[in-house]
Amino acid sequence: MSIDDYIEQHTSDQGQLLKDLERRAHIELMRPRMISGHVQGRLLKILCSIKEPKRVLEIGTYTGYAALCLAEALGEDAFIHTLECDDEMESFIHRFVDQSPYRDKIILHMGNALDILPGLVKQESFELVYMDANKREYSEYFDIIIDHLPKGAIILADNTLWDGKVALDPMPHDSQTIAIDQFNKKIRQDHRVEEVILPLRDGLSIIRKI
Numbered sequence: 001m002s003i004d005d006y007i008e009q010h011t012s013d014q015g016q017l018l019k020d021l022e023r024r025a026h027i028e029l030m031r032p033r034m035i036s037g038h039v040q041g042r043l044l045k046i047l048c049s050i051k052e053p054k055r056v057l058e059i060g061t062y063t064g065y066a067a068l069c070l071a072e073a074l075g076e077d078a079f080i081h082t083l084e085c086d087d088e089m090e091s092f093i094h095r096f097v098d099q100s101p102y103r104d105k106i107i108l109h110m111g112n113a114l115d116i117l118p119g120l121v122k123q124e125s126f127e128l129v130y131m132d133a134n135k136r137e138y139s140e141y142f143d144i145i146i147d148h149l150p151k152g153a154i155i156l157a158d159n160t161l162w163d164g165k166v167a168l169d170p171m172p173h174d175s176q177t178i179a180i181d182q183f184n185k186k187i188r189q190d191h192r193v194e195e196v197i198l199p200l201r202d203g204l205s206i207i208r209k210i
């Protein structure tokens with residue numbers, strides 16, 4: 001048994017709706033691997049339960065999988081705003097979110113995060129952010145949101161190891177690897193935050209505003 005199989009088997013169940021969503025994504029969509037998936041989804045839920053935020057922000061909805069995981073952990077009067085720029089995903093997202101008991105907790109914004117975020121972060125005080133959209137734009141998302149987040153807010157940034165490519169010597173010249181490496185270096189030098197990169201899946205950074 002691989003260590004990944006072992007981890008899967010010893011992680012809490014994700015429930016039938018999320019299993020169905022993943023199965024349909026593998027049949028119908030081009031890039032189902034973009035979904036956070038069982039283990040990371042359970043981690044998101046647990047971190048959200050610990051943090052008990054009133055407002056959660058997700059940048060990059062895709063199928064709604066992670067939004068559904070985060071919504072499971074939300075208490076009364078707590079909501080998740082999730083942003084997606086690909087119009088073609090809208091009906092898929094609604095198909096599954098609308099079946100969930102947590103559907104009223106999920107507020108979907110269709111459009112480009114770079115356009116939506118400046119207004120949204122002025123309206124809402126986000127205590128937990130899941131950054132999982134265009135890897136080349138992570139630094140811009142961070143710059144837009146950081147001063148509007150309350151002290152103690154957590155940003156979870158996905159894919160920050162980019163299949164280990166950020167640590168290769170010489171580093172690949174592709175723009176995504178370069179952008180993620182620049183983001184990791186920028187976060188490390190920013191005195192407004194403390195951070196750790198977890199080697200889970202493709203790398204998950206936990207960034208805390210201090």
Ligand SMILES: C[S@@+](CC[C@H](N)C(=O)[O-])C[C@H]1O[C@@H](n2cnc3c(N)ncnc32)[C@H](O)[C@@H]1O
Nearest residue numbers: 034035036060062065066084085112113133134
């Ligand atoms: C990795 S997927 C998100 C997966 C989802 N968070 C999950 O865990 O199940 C990234 C998504 O971000 C979207 N995206 C990329 N750039 C964006 C932008 N500037 N604004 C909004 N969405 C964006 C893509 O269309 C894609 O659906």
